[in-house]
Amino acid sequence: MLVILILVRGKCGLSRCITCYLLAMASADLTVILTDMIMNQIIPLYSIALFSNDITLCGLLDCLTHAAKDLSVWFTVAFTFDRFVAVCCQKLKMKYCTWRTAVIVIGAVTGLSCLKNIPWYFRYDPVYLLFIPLFCMVKFSYYTSPLWKAFDLLHRVTTPLLPFVLILLLNALTIRNISLANKARRRLRGHSKQDRNKDPEVENRRKSIILLFSISASFILLWMTEAVYSIHERITLNHIIDRLLKNRLPFMIGYLGPMLQLLSSCSNTCIYVVTQNKFREEFKNVLTSPFVLIVQLVK
Numbered sequence: 001m002l003v004i005l006i007l008v009r010g011k012c013g014l015s016r017c018i019t020c021y022l023l024a025m026a027s028a029d030l031t032v033i034l035t036d037m038i039m040n041q042i043i044p045l046y047s048i049a050l051f052s053n054d055i056t057l058c059g060l061l062d063c064l065t066h067a068a069k070d071l072s073v074w075f076t077v078a079f080t081f082d083r084f085v086a087v088c089c090q091k092l093k094m095k096y097c098t099w100r101t102a103v104i105v106i107g108a109v110t111g112l113s114c115l116k117n118i119p120w121y122f123r124y125d126p127v128y129l130l131f132i133p134l135f136c137m138v139k140f141s142y143y144t145s146p147l148w149k150a151f152d153l154l155h156r157v158t159t160p161l162l163p164f165v166l167i168l169l170l171n172a173l174t175i176r177n178i179s180l181a182n183k184a185r186r187r188l189r190g191h192s193k194q195d196r197n198k199d200p201e202v203e204n205r206r207k208s209i210i211l212l213f214s215i216s217a218s219f220i221l222l223w224m225t226e227a228v229y230s231i232h233e234r235i236t237l238n239h240i241i242d243r244l245l246k247n248r249l250p251f252m253i254g255y256l257g258p259m260l261q262l263l264s265s266c267s268n269t270c271i272y273v274v275t276q277n278k279f280r281e282e283f284k285n286v287l288t289s290p291f292v293l294i295v296q297l298v299k
Contacts, residue, residue, distance in 0.1 A: 001030065003272060006282045013278040020102040021079040022272075025215075028071040029265040035065045037262050058136035059121035066120050070113040070159050072265060076219050077163045078105050083212045084170040088177040116158070119151055156230065160223045167216045178209060207275070214271045222264035226257030 003026045006012065007019055014022070039061055082105075086097045095101070124136040142148045272279045 002283075002286060003268070004030070006279065006286055009282065011278065011282055012276060014276075015097075016099040017082065017097050017102045018079075020099055020106065021075065021082060024106045025072065025075045025079060025268060028068060028075050029268060031064075031068040032072050032262070032265040035061065035068050037265070040065055041262075055124055055126045055136055058124045062120040062123060063117050066117040066155070067113050069261075070117060071110060073159050073163050073219070073223075074109045074113065075106065076215060077166050078109060080167050080170050080212065080216055083209075084174050087174050087209075116155075123148075156227075160219075160227050164220060164223075164227070167220065171213060171216055174209070174212070211271070211275045214275055215268060218267045218271060219264055222260045222267065225253065226261040229253050229257045 004023060007014075007023050007026065010016075010019060012019070082097055082102065086093050089096075123138055123142055125139050127135055127137050139148075142152075
């Protein structure tokens with residue numbers, strides 16, 4: 001919420017297009033924290049009956065959780081593509097890298113993600129004891145039906161395997177283009193090494209790319225464990241045996257993956273603070289503003 005507040009103020013020195021994407025990413029990360037971490041993980045520990053015995057709430061929460069994760073992932077891809085166009089496609093840059101296009105892309109991604117995750121609503125069956133609902137249980141057909149297998153495969157491919165490939169490809173092309181552009185610029189300037197290091201254009205590119213690559217690398221590293229384990233789990237169906245027999249390594253990885261995945265929803269804040277000077281200044285101003293206001297009222 002603090003990141004969203006700082007970005008809305010628009011004093012971080014970022015363009016409206018970049019700010020729009022960063023706001024979308026921060027909002028999606030906040031939604032993941034609210035749905036998956038708080039409503040799906042924390043609240044059921046203290047109030048089991050609140051979500052676990054109502055089939056409607058179980059399905060709805062499952063839809064919201066998966067949709068929020070999809071949005072967090074694909075907003076990162078959209079931001080990476082926008083920066084790729086800005087660096088590598090100068091003719092397309094003026095038309096694509098605008099606030100209007102960013103809003104359209106974010107709206108389209110949001111709509112598609114919501115539609116794609118509707119089937120999760122029908123994954124559960126209620127379990128009753130003397131007509132009293134006890135809890136929601138995943139349908140057995142989820143593990144055996146060809147339709148569910150096809151949907152689950154589509155889900156695994158679109159989140160996060162395809163984003164992995166797209167982000168790595170776009171970043172590789174961006175690095176190559178920046179490297180060639182910097183070499184050409186240095187040849188044209190023809191100055192000493194010390195002067196070249198002070199080139200403001202190169203310095204601006206460096207700061208922008210540090211932000212882009214930090215967000216992309218954080219996403220890939222924190223999602224990798226969950227992606228690999230979930231594919232292995234779905235293919236072999238060893239998750240039941242592992243949890244019954246408590247095979248230590250798969251059992252531990254099964255909990256480590258979701259933990260790292262949820263951590264990715266909080267990492268972007270640290271990245272903004274570390275890589276952006278003006279964001280750090282705004283961060284300090286927002287934190288100290290209540291105390292400054294109190295001092296002014298006392299005086």
